[in-house]
Amino acid sequence: AQSVSQHNHHVILSEAASLELGCNYSYGGTVNLFWYVQYPGQHLQLLLKYFSGDPLVKGIKGFEAEFIKSKFSFNLRKPSVQWSDTAEYFCAVISSPSGNTPLVFGKGTRLSVIA
Protein backbone atom coordinates (compact mmCIF):
# COMPACT_ATOMS: atom_id res chain seq x y z
CA ALA A 1 0.00 0.00 0.00
CA GLN A 2 1.05 3.54 -0.64
CA SER A 3 2.31 5.57 2.28
CA VAL A 4 3.63 9.08 2.80
CA SER A 5 6.14 10.05 5.46
CA GLN A 6 6.63 13.54 6.76
CA HIS A 7 9.55 13.28 9.11
CA ASN A 8 9.15 16.60 10.88
CA HIS A 9 6.18 16.82 13.19
CA HIS A 10 6.74 20.40 14.33
CA VAL A 11 9.21 22.93 12.95
CA ILE A 12 9.92 26.26 14.60
CA LEU A 13 11.72 28.94 12.59
CA SER A 14 12.51 32.59 12.93
CA GLU A 15 11.29 34.97 10.25
CA ALA A 16 13.58 35.10 7.21
CA ALA A 17 14.96 31.63 7.89
CA SER A 18 14.93 29.10 5.09
CA LEU A 19 12.49 26.22 5.16
CA GLU A 20 12.65 22.66 3.95
CA LEU A 21 9.98 20.13 4.88
CA GLY A 22 10.64 16.54 4.01
CA CYS A 23 8.22 14.23 2.25
CA ASN A 24 8.90 10.67 1.16
CA TYR A 25 6.46 8.23 -0.36
CA SER A 26 6.37 4.56 -1.08
CA TYR A 27 5.05 3.66 -4.50
CA GLY A 28 7.02 2.36 -7.42
CA GLY A 29 4.91 3.63 -10.28
CA THR A 30 3.96 6.99 -11.71
CA VAL A 31 2.54 9.40 -9.18
CA ASN A 32 0.95 12.80 -8.83
CA LEU A 33 2.25 14.72 -5.83
CA PHE A 34 0.72 17.53 -3.81
CA TRP A 35 1.42 19.85 -0.94
CA TYR A 36 -1.59 21.22 0.88
CA VAL A 37 -1.57 23.89 3.57
CA GLN A 38 -3.99 24.64 6.38
CA TYR A 39 -3.67 28.09 7.90
CA PRO A 40 -5.12 28.53 11.38
CA GLY A 41 -8.90 28.52 11.20
CA GLN A 42 -8.99 28.03 7.43
CA HIS A 43 -9.73 25.24 4.96
CA LEU A 44 -7.08 22.98 3.57
CA GLN A 45 -5.92 24.43 0.29
CA LEU A 46 -3.52 23.48 -2.47
CA LEU A 47 -0.03 24.92 -2.20
CA LEU A 48 1.47 23.25 -5.27
CA LYS A 49 1.37 20.05 -7.27
CA TYR A 50 3.49 17.92 -9.57
CA PHE A 51 1.93 15.88 -12.36
CA SER A 52 4.70 15.71 -14.97
CA GLY A 53 7.43 17.76 -16.63
CA ASP A 54 9.88 19.98 -14.76
CA PRO A 55 10.47 18.30 -11.39
CA LEU A 56 10.91 21.69 -9.72
CA VAL A 57 7.45 23.12 -9.24
CA LYS A 58 6.53 26.51 -7.93
CA GLY A 59 3.44 27.25 -5.92
CA ILE A 60 1.78 30.13 -4.20
CA LYS A 61 3.47 32.49 -1.74
CA GLY A 62 7.01 31.69 -2.87
CA PHE A 63 6.91 27.98 -2.08
CA GLU A 64 8.52 25.41 -4.32
CA ALA A 65 9.03 21.66 -4.25
CA GLU A 66 11.36 19.32 -6.04
CA PHE A 67 10.38 15.84 -7.15
CA ILE A 68 13.33 13.48 -6.98
CA LYS A 69 12.10 10.20 -8.39
CA SER A 70 15.17 8.20 -7.39
CA LYS A 71 14.67 9.22 -3.76
CA PHE A 72 10.87 8.98 -3.77
CA SER A 73 10.89 12.48 -2.33
CA PHE A 74 8.95 15.69 -2.82
CA ASN A 75 10.40 18.16 -0.34
CA LEU A 76 8.87 21.58 0.15
CA ARG A 77 11.10 24.65 0.31
CA LYS A 78 10.91 28.37 0.83
CA PRO A 79 14.01 30.56 0.97
CA SER A 80 12.70 33.04 3.53
CA VAL A 81 9.68 32.34 5.71
CA GLN A 82 7.27 34.91 7.06
CA TRP A 83 5.16 34.91 10.18
CA SER A 84 2.11 34.40 7.93
CA ASP A 85 3.50 31.02 6.84
CA THR A 86 2.60 29.61 10.24
CA ALA A 87 0.35 26.69 9.31
CA GLU A 88 0.15 22.95 8.97
CA TYR A 89 1.56 21.44 5.80
CA PHE A 90 0.49 18.14 4.31
CA CYS A 91 2.18 16.14 1.58
CA ALA A 92 -0.01 13.79 -0.50
CA VAL A 93 0.50 11.26 -3.27
CA ILE A 94 -1.71 9.33 -5.67
CA SER A 95 -0.87 6.73 -8.30
CA SER A 96 -1.39 8.01 -11.82
CA PRO A 97 -2.89 7.61 -14.28
CA SER A 98 -4.29 4.14 -13.66
CA GLY A 99 -5.43 2.53 -10.47
CA ASN A 100 -8.22 2.92 -7.98
CA THR A 101 -6.34 3.93 -4.89
CA PRO A 102 -7.30 7.19 -3.24
CA LEU A 103 -5.03 10.12 -2.43
CA VAL A 104 -2.80 9.33 0.54
CA PHE A 105 -1.77 12.10 2.95
CA GLY A 106 1.16 12.33 5.29
CA LYS A 107 0.50 13.14 8.94
CA GLY A 108 1.42 16.78 8.44
CA THR A 109 4.11 19.13 9.67
CA ARG A 110 3.22 22.04 11.86
CA LEU A 111 5.29 25.14 11.08
CA SER A 112 5.55 27.91 13.62
CA VAL A 113 7.31 31.09 12.49
CA ILE A 114 8.38 33.44 15.26
CA ALA A 115 9.40 37.05 15.00
Next chain:
Amino acid sequence: GAGVSQSPSNKVTEKGKDVELRCDPISGHTALYWYRQSLGQGLEFLIYFQGNSAPDKSGLPSDRFSAERTGGSVSTLTIQRTQQEDSAVYLCASSLGRTDTQYFGPGTRLTVL
Protein backbone atom coordinates in the same frame (compact mmCIF):
# COMPACT_ATOMS: atom_id res chain seq x y z
CA GLY B 1 -18.07 29.28 -8.33
CA ALA B 2 -19.30 27.63 -5.16
CA GLY B 3 -16.84 25.49 -3.27
CA VAL B 4 -17.40 22.36 -1.23
CA SER B 5 -19.90 22.93 1.53
CA GLN B 6 -20.51 20.88 4.65
CA SER B 7 -23.22 20.90 7.25
CA PRO B 8 -23.55 21.28 10.11
CA SER B 9 -20.41 23.24 10.91
CA ASN B 10 -20.57 22.06 14.51
CA LYS B 11 -22.35 19.11 16.05
CA VAL B 12 -22.49 18.24 19.72
CA THR B 13 -24.08 14.93 20.57
CA GLU B 14 -24.35 12.51 23.43
CA LYS B 15 -22.55 9.20 23.48
CA GLY B 16 -24.65 6.50 21.85
CA LYS B 17 -26.60 8.79 19.52
CA ASP B 18 -26.43 8.62 15.73
CA VAL B 19 -25.22 11.57 13.66
CA GLU B 20 -25.36 12.47 9.98
CA LEU B 21 -22.88 14.77 8.34
CA ARG B 22 -23.53 16.22 4.91
CA CYS B 23 -21.23 17.20 2.07
CA ASP B 24 -22.12 19.11 -1.09
CA PRO B 25 -19.24 18.76 -3.54
CA ILE B 26 -18.37 21.09 -6.37
CA SER B 27 -20.72 20.51 -9.29
CA GLY B 28 -19.23 18.16 -11.88
CA HIS B 29 -16.65 16.65 -9.58
CA THR B 30 -16.76 12.88 -9.87
CA ALA B 31 -14.51 12.06 -6.92
CA LEU B 32 -15.54 12.66 -3.31
CA TYR B 33 -13.53 11.92 -0.18
CA TRP B 34 -14.24 11.90 3.53
CA TYR B 35 -11.43 12.41 6.03
CA ARG B 36 -11.20 12.72 9.78
CA GLN B 37 -8.81 15.20 11.35
CA SER B 38 -7.90 14.81 15.00
CA LEU B 39 -5.38 16.82 16.97
CA GLY B 40 -1.95 15.41 16.29
CA GLN B 41 -3.30 12.68 13.99
CA GLY B 42 -3.19 14.41 10.66
CA LEU B 43 -5.70 13.51 7.99
CA GLU B 44 -7.23 10.07 8.31
CA PHE B 45 -8.81 8.76 5.11
CA LEU B 46 -12.29 7.33 5.67
CA ILE B 47 -14.04 6.64 2.36
CA TYR B 48 -13.76 7.55 -1.31
CA PHE B 49 -16.38 7.69 -4.06
CA GLN B 50 -15.40 7.76 -7.72
CA GLY B 51 -18.17 8.12 -10.26
CA ASN B 52 -20.41 5.07 -10.35
CA SER B 53 -17.78 2.71 -9.00
CA ALA B 54 -18.18 0.95 -5.69
CA PRO B 55 -16.80 3.19 -2.94
CA ASP B 56 -13.46 2.48 -1.31
CA LYS B 57 -14.42 1.96 2.32
CA SER B 58 -11.04 0.77 3.47
CA GLY B 59 -10.52 3.69 5.84
CA LEU B 60 -13.72 3.39 7.84
CA PRO B 61 -12.64 2.68 11.42
CA SER B 62 -15.59 0.48 12.37
CA ASP B 63 -18.95 -0.77 11.14
CA ARG B 64 -20.58 2.14 13.00
CA PHE B 65 -19.41 4.36 10.15
CA SER B 66 -21.10 4.39 6.77
CA ALA B 67 -21.48 6.80 3.89
CA GLU B 68 -23.50 7.14 0.77
CA ARG B 69 -23.46 9.39 -2.22
CA THR B 70 -26.76 9.95 -3.92
CA GLY B 71 -27.01 10.75 -7.61
CA GLY B 72 -23.26 11.22 -7.84
CA SER B 73 -23.48 14.46 -5.90
CA VAL B 74 -24.36 15.00 -2.24
CA SER B 75 -22.82 12.64 0.27
CA THR B 76 -23.82 11.77 3.82
CA LEU B 77 -21.52 10.29 6.42
CA THR B 78 -23.38 8.49 9.19
CA ILE B 79 -21.92 7.52 12.53
CA GLN B 80 -24.08 5.22 14.61
CA ARG B 81 -23.87 4.86 18.37
CA THR B 82 -21.28 7.61 18.65
CA GLN B 83 -18.36 7.21 21.04
CA GLN B 84 -16.17 9.88 22.60
CA GLU B 85 -13.26 8.84 20.42
CA ASP B 86 -15.32 9.83 17.37
CA SER B 87 -14.87 13.47 18.35
CA ALA B 88 -12.92 15.13 15.54
CA VAL B 89 -13.27 17.40 12.54
CA TYR B 90 -14.76 15.55 9.58
CA LEU B 91 -13.60 16.91 6.24
CA CYS B 92 -15.04 16.37 2.81
CA ALA B 93 -13.18 17.00 -0.43
CA SER B 94 -14.05 16.67 -4.09
CA SER B 95 -12.05 16.60 -7.30
CA LEU B 96 -12.76 16.43 -11.01
CA GLY B 97 -11.20 13.01 -11.24
CA ARG B 98 -9.31 10.64 -9.01
CA THR B 99 -5.87 12.15 -9.59
CA ASP B 100 -6.85 15.82 -9.73
CA THR B 101 -6.52 18.53 -7.10
CA GLN B 102 -8.88 18.06 -4.18
CA TYR B 103 -10.94 20.95 -2.92
CA PHE B 104 -11.81 20.81 0.74
CA GLY B 105 -14.86 21.92 2.61
CA PRO B 106 -14.73 23.75 5.95
CA GLY B 107 -15.39 20.60 7.91
CA THR B 108 -17.85 19.54 10.59
CA ARG B 109 -16.55 19.63 14.14
CA LEU B 110 -18.13 16.71 15.99
CA THR B 111 -18.05 16.61 19.76
CA VAL B 112 -19.34 13.52 21.53
CA LEU B 113 -20.05 14.09 25.20
